[in-house]
Amino acid sequence: MQVSEFAISVRDVEKSFRRRTILRDVNLQVRRGELVGLLGPNGAGKTTLLKMMATLTIPDRGSIEIDGIDVRRNPILARSRIGLCSSDDRSFYFRLTARQNLRFFGALAGLRGQMLDERVAHTLREVKLSAAIDRRFGEFSSGMRQRMTVARALLSDPEIIFFDEPTRAVDPLHADELRRMIRRELVDGRGKTVVLATNVLEEAWSICDRVAVVSNHTIAAVAPPHELARERFIASEEPTPIELFKAITSYGT
């Protein structure tokens, strides 16, 4: 089988919920080993796009391929290639410990035996939760819960990882560590392909190779961060982060 240059291909995708257009004419191609940010304000459709790529939502039109696999035709195979770090930090079993939760999700991802135990321990180390491995998830702070969602996404060591606002509830210190881990360890170190949905401009700016601006129900622009800024501001201008965010997310409007 010929291996495509692109790990993710989104072509002409449209999505509406109850006749309300969420996304239209969405096109995005993500190269292998690339970190692409989806930047947009709340409600822009970033999570919907991410969920469509992760097979949890079906597009009304268009096609999405993950590693050359059509997500609509073969969702289970597509899921075996991806890790999803959702923005819902409650999505674990509160009565189970971190280890028990990850063992469960790891087993569903196809891991078994010693490999499963090793991956659970490894991913908890990666997100700095080793000390809490045998604590119940219900006792975790919101930041720890968020880091658990990251650990779950990394469990099966997938080639493609989707992050939906992974630093939303995390303190600045851990948020910075998480960003560095995504950029340096996952993308630069291990060559993973990452799509990161965020509404934090600094996050997109600091770690993404390219940023896709989700605005006006579509991807209005895709470019390396500083190219996007250059198009909106002249070199001598020094916009504040708010001005920059407004300018960037107003693409396409």
Place this chain on the structure above:
Amino acid sequence: MVHSRQIASPLSALSAALAKTGAIFVRDARCALSYPAYFHSQWIAIFVEVTIAYYLSLIVAPSSSFGVNGHVGSYFTYLVVSFAFVTFQNNAMLGFAESIREGQTTGTLEAVLATPTSLSLIVLGTGVWSFTLTLGRVIVYFLLALLFGLDLHHMNWVTGLVFLVLAILSVSPIGVLAAAATMVFKKTTPLAFSVNSATSLFAGVYLPLSKLPLPIQAIGWMLPITHALNGVRAAVYGATLWDMRSELAWLVGLTAVLLPTSLYLFARTVQRGRHDGTLGQY
């Protein structure tokens, strides 16, 4: 990447499915056991139910209506079998649906659906712990009932075992349908409670179906649990599988039709949730 990229041989696919089912079983067992007071109270409930059955049987004379094939049977045996086995249906009606509902409210449903696991395995897997627990309850029912004088001297264990398995298999589709309803209505349907209450009447839990009006008999005859109860009661009096062939055929036929139908409908409701973007809504 850690896991295998392609679907391998049927044997390894089966082995993977069993491993995933085991993980779902362990999850449900751990969650259930993490509420020790709730978990242990059910054993007390069994003791109470068997005691009630015993004292009721003291005021209701043995009758051929309670036996099978002309045998005179005791009301105690009749009630113990009913109470023990009807919980398979009650658990199916509530267990599957509550598991889906809990997944919707906690967000775990989406997380589970994002894994490379088939829908059938996800939904049927949720029944494994529940049915295993019910099986444990059945054993405790019978052990306690033996202390109260339950007579198992004539028990045909093969017939009993076959009907036990069929009881589980035949009520599973009802549970899957309840889970499908939960996917659509975003609530464990109140219908589940009504159906469980109605089953007590229509399946002849307290009274032999033959003593009830014809329309009720007709409805009861269609329910799988009625035939499962008949089969187990007959096994207690020594009936062979051949003696129970019509009940057997009905249960096998019903399961063969209902199980794939219910799984198909469940898959459709999940697909609908994926279209509407309502998988995780509640």
